[in-house]
Amino acid sequence: MARLSYQVIGTMLQALADYGRTPEGGVTRYSFTDEDAKARELVIKWMKQCDMSVRIDQAGNIIGRYGSEDGPAVAMGSHIDSVPNGGIFDGPLGVTIALAVVKKMHELGIKPKIPLEVIVFSDEEGARFGGGLFGSKVMTGILEEQTISRTDANGISAAQALRASGHDPENLDQAKRDPSELKAYLEVHIEQAHVLESNETGVGIVKGIAGPVHFLAEFSGRADHAGATPMTMRKDALLGACEAALAAEEIASRAGDTTVATVGKMEVSPGATNVIAGKALISFDIRDINLTDREWAVMEVKQELQEIAKKRDLGLDIIELSSVPPVQLNSNLVHLCETTAAELGIKTLTMISGAAHDAMNMTLLTDVVMLFVRSKDGLSHCPEEYSYPDDIEDAANLLYEVVMKLSNG
Ligand SMILES: [Zn+2]
Structure with a gap:
């Protein structure tokens, strides 16, 4: 059996990290910048070395193809x-793992x-x-219209950046x-x-991606003097918000096994040590792979907000932000990954993803499965982000075998 080694993947990872590397050892590589362009060129070079045909769509997605130009592909x-x-x-x-899979087939002369x-x-x-998820939103036809008019910190719009990189924001439909x-x-x-680390498992097989509901709650009370106002005469907006945050925690733990609720932001005004908070704005992020449990939790939290406002005689405004439905990944592919991992002797855990990925949008087009690789200390989005070579190698070999079965079976 062909075995993929970490070496090939690790070398590619380090080469990509050279574009946008930060003094802390991390990387800053925003889309449609010089660093991004160089990293993309490198990927295209690797694709061509494996005799892949390469095309770039109007959204800037790079699509490398190996084998016949006709018929549906395993992507x-x-x-x-x-x-x-x-x-x-x-x-x-x-x-890089995907490229390593193609590279191995190319080396072995497998068409x-x-x-x-x-x-x-x-x-x-x-x-x-x-x-976020720009390329996959365009590819699946669900991009929100306002997205390309959004601007970066320098006032450059996404449309301008796309155009400057040789893409065509007016014809995204073509992608x-x-x-x-x-x-x-x-x-x-x-x-x-x-999750993988605490289960002492290197590779996860993702069966679903939790969808988040985001909303804000603003409590309005009265900004009175902290010394002169007796405890019985206060309308403290901050205490209402605190109670609401604790209620969200409690409700999520009573909802489904996979329900999570987070209050990650709180803005208090006037925000002074000696003034009772007149206003408090808090954010809610409630997620689940199970839509029923998630909707139940959202409803319970909103009911609780009303009750807290009533009890504390506070005003309450609920501001809806977004609601993304959870997605189930393809159960046949999940099963195929599980049985293939067992054949290869790779220990896996079938799990859900709490974070959104392009794979979520791709379910609109085709059957999808994801593999997760253990994150050391669960860290990501920071220079300390790390995955172990052995885990990466296991994921690569699992992907290789599954892709072999799908493309040659
Ligand atoms: Zn990512």
Whole structure:
């Protein structure tokens, strides 16, 4: 059996990290910048070395193809843009493992019955213009119209940046693909959490991606003097917000096994030591792979907000931000990954992803599965982000065998 070694992948990862490397050992590589262009050139060079045909769509997605130009392909991929001072694995790992799979087949002279694709999605992180998952949204036809008018810190719009990089923001529709072009999509990504580490497992098989609901709650009370106002005469907006944050924690723990709720932001005004808070704004992020449990938790939290406001005699405004449905990945592919891992003697854990990925959008086009690679200490989006060579090698070999079965079976 052909074995992929970490060496090939590690060398590519380090080469990509040279573009945008930070003094802390991380990487800052925003989309459609010089660093991004150089990293993309390198990926295209590697694709061509494996006799892949390469095309770039109007959204800047790179699509390398190995084997026949006709018929649906088994696609793999991820992204190579980063967050500011992020890690070198988030995104590039999926791209370099996919390239290593093709490289191995190319070395062995294997021409797959079903062609392979390696897709590098553009602007996954959304670090420059906000948003995120840009390339896969365009490819699946779900990009929000306002996205390309968003500007970066220098006032350059996404449309301008796309144009400057040789793409055509007026004709993004051309990048939309038809389900008939793809047979499956497989993405390897770092886990970005502690689940694999705490289970002492190197590789995860992702069966679903949790969708987040985001909303804000603003409590309004009265900004009175902290010394002169007796405890019985206060309308303290901050205490309402604190109670609401604790309620969200409690509700999430009573909801489904996979429900999570987070209050990550709180803004208090006037924000002075000696003034009772007149206003408090808090954010909610509630996620689950199970839509029913998530909706139950959202409803419970909103009911609790009303009750807290009533009890404390506070005003309450709820501001809806976004709601992304959770997605189930393809159960046949999950099963195929599980049985193949068992054949290879690779220990895996079937799990859900709490973070969004391009793979989520690709479910609109084709059957999708993701593989996660253990993140040391659960860290990501920082220079300390790290995955172990042995885990990377296991994920690569699992992907290789699964892709062999899908493309030659
Ligand atoms: Zn990523």
